[in-house]
Amino acid sequence: MDYGKNFLLSVIIFLSLTLNAWAIRIKDIAQFEGVRRNKLIGYGLVIGLNGTGDDGKNAKFTVQSLANMLEKMGVTVNPKDIEKVENVAAVMVTADLPPFARVGSRIDALVSSIGDAESLEGGILLLTPLRAADGKVYAVAQGPISIGGFFAGGMGAAVQKNFPTVGRVVSGALVEREMEGNFNDRNLLSLALRNYDFTTAKRVAQVINIALGGNFAEPMDGGTVGIEVPTEYQKKVVDLVSLIEGLEVAPDIPARVVINERTGTVVMGENVRISTVAIAHGNLSIEIKEKPKVSQPLPFSAGETVVTPDTEIVVKEERSPLFLVKSGINIGEVVRALNALGVTPRDLIAILQALKAAGALQAKLEII
Structure with missing residues (x-):
């Protein structure tokens, strides 16, 4: 067998194994332009x-x-x-x-x-x-x-579901009317990714080209892949679309942490990394108690009733050890490290914001 063919076969096998590590169908991450409600x-x-x-x-x-x-x-x-x-x-x-x-x-x-x-x-x-x-x-x-549902009401009351x-x-x-255009007459197709990503767009084009046996697909930008309809699929574009939608690709997901402060929800992607940093987090609580005291004079005396405030202030601060997090750990280790500190979701939000401010959180932090 020719060396060039051996090399090409090796490349195809390598790409197939790489892209199917945790592959997802193209139809689940993208859609063809013009095919919409x-x-x-x-x-x-x-x-x-x-x-x-x-x-x-x-x-x-x-x-x-x-x-x-x-x-x-x-x-x-x-x-x-x-x-x-x-x-x-x-x-x-x-x-x-x-x-x-x-x-x-x-x-x-x-x-x-x-x-x-x-x-x-x-x-x-x-x-x-x-x-x-x-x-x-x-x-x-x-x-x-x-x-x-229902609504029922009278003069003074009403019930609604x-x-x-x-x-x-x-x-x-x-x-009564159809949208214009014949899908099978198309010579060019445009595949739009639901989440734009240049790496994913390139992988999608590679998978399509491997399946079609030629350079028919090309990433136009991070969210669009242009596809030229091969000669054998002219007037049979539906068959081509069905083939492409069934292909599998491993999308690349950027490192991202999403925080909802109203509900205390934190969602982190698997690519989130943390640089070497030391973390200590403690809760500070201040309790103020006000107990008024009344000084009552003796009967028939010239004294006056006096009310004096008795204020008691108690400050409690939980002692928390300094915890060292090493550089480059993945999301599982991040969760275990933060659990070791005994943090609550609210504490976790504060820690993540502090890590981002310190430049130690290697991910995009989004607050919704």
């Missing part, structure tokens, strides 16, 4: 409510919308004459149009009250056009609303 939105009316709809005196837009709808049906009414109608509510209707959704397919619609309605329970959503960002109608929604002013019309939106 599109947001739809529309304004509509819900009818059939049991007196829990909008108050016509406060929600003028509901009354006006109802009057306009009736006029389109040949019924002319004065908006002031229907202000007391309480079984109608104005709502915003939203939906997600899946990629490659075809005309006639059905999707769920989410209905949310925008007036002062108390509940949408038992209501029916009237025909509502749903538009995308380009202003075109892609679906129409209509049907009974399921809210998963969940959010009765938000509901869902299950399979209530009918797709």
